[in-house]
Amino acid sequence: MEMILRKGESNTGMRLFQIYFSPTGGTKKIVDFMSRSWDCEKVEINLSNSLEDFSEYEFGENDVCMVAAPVFGGRVPMLVTSNIRKLKGNGAKAVLIAVYGNRAYEDALLELKNTAALAGFCCIAGVAAVAQHSIMNQFAAGRPDLRDEEELLDFSEKIKGITGENTVGAELWVPGNDPYKEYKVVPVIPKTGEECNQCGLCAEECPAGAIPKENPMLTEPEMCISCMRCVVICPQKARYADEGLVEMMSKRLGEVCSVRKENELFLLDFAEE
Known part of the structure; x- marks a missing residue:
C-alpha cells in the first residue's frame, strides 16, 4: 500500500x-x-x-x-x-x-x-x-x-x-x-467435477465469496455473480459451466454476437x- x-x-x-x-x-x-x-x-x-x-x-x-x-x-x-x-x-x-x-x-x-x-x-x-x-x-x-x-x-x-x-x-x-436498465443476467452457476481435489484456490479467488472455503466443491447460487473466475483459474479444470445452458444462450445470442x-x-x- x-x-x-x-x-x-x-x-x-x-x-x-x-x-x-x-x-x-x-x-x-x-x-x-x-x-x-x-x-x-x-x-x-x-x-x-x-x-x-x-x-x-x-x-x-x-x-x-x-x-x-x-x-x-x-x-x-x-x-x-x-x-x-x-x-x-x-x-x-x-x-x-x-x-x-x-x-x-x-x-x-x-x-x-x-x-x-x-x-x-x-x-x-x-x-x-x-x-x-x-x-x-x-x-x-x-x-x-x-x-x-x-x-x-x-x-x-x-x-x-x-x-x-x-x-x-x-x-x-x-x-x-x-x-x-434492470440488472438481469441468466445465472450460470459453475459446477464442480470429480477432478476437484479441493485445493481451495477457487474459494480464495472468488470475488463474491460464493464458494465456501470449508467445502470448495460447492457454490452458493444466491451469491455467485457468474463471473467465471473459478472456471478459469482451476488447476484441475474441475469447474465448468452447464453446457446445456451455455448452448441455449449461444443460440439466442448467436446473430447479435457473431458480427x-x-x-x-x-x-x-x-x-x-
Whole structure:
C-alpha cells in the first residue's frame, strides 16, 4: 500500500493507476494494451480482491486512473461499483473502460462514469472495448487481437493528449440511459467435477465469496455473480459451466454476437472560450 496518496501528502509527478475487475483476464488485457505507452509510474489495483480495503486508496489531481470493468447484461456488476465508490478520487483524472463480449455495453459506460464521479474522479475519457465472451467463448474469440491492440494504443495516445488540459467547464458524454436498465443476467452457476481435489484456490479467488472455503466443491447460487473466475483459474479444470445452458444462450445470442463489434472512444468535450 506504499503507493497510496494519503491526506496531507503532495503528488508532483503523474502516476497511472490501473484499476480493474477482470475475473477471466479479458478486461486486464485491455487495460494492459492501453497502459503500454504511458511513460510514468504505474500501479495496479485489482477490484476483485475480496480482502482489500479499497477505502484506503486516495489519489491526487496529477494522477490518471484507468477504471475498467466487464459488462454483465449491459450493466456493471454491483460488486464493482461498490468497490469503486470506496476509492477517494480527489480530482484525479479517470479513463473509464467498459469491456463487453461482442453483444452490447448498453448502460455500463454511463454507470461507470456516474460511479467514478461520485467517488471524486474527474472523468476525461470513456472507452467501450471488446474482449472474448467469458461464458460463450466462441463470441469475440481471441479478442483483443492485434487490430484491437493498435486501435487501443491510438485511443491511449489521444487520451494522453488531453490529460494536461484544464477541465473546468468540460463535460464527458458517454452513451447510456439513466435510470439504467434492470440488472438481469441468466445465472450460470459453475459446477464442480470429480477432478476437484479441493485445493481451495477457487474459494480464495472468488470475488463474491460464493464458494465456501470449508467445502470448495460447492457454490452458493444466491451469491455467485457468474463471473467465471473459478472456471478459469482451476488447476484441475474441475469447474465448468452447464453446457446445456451455455448452448441455449449461444443460440439466442448467436446473430447479435457473431458480427464483429468495434471499440469506441469518447473524449471530454471542452467548452469553447
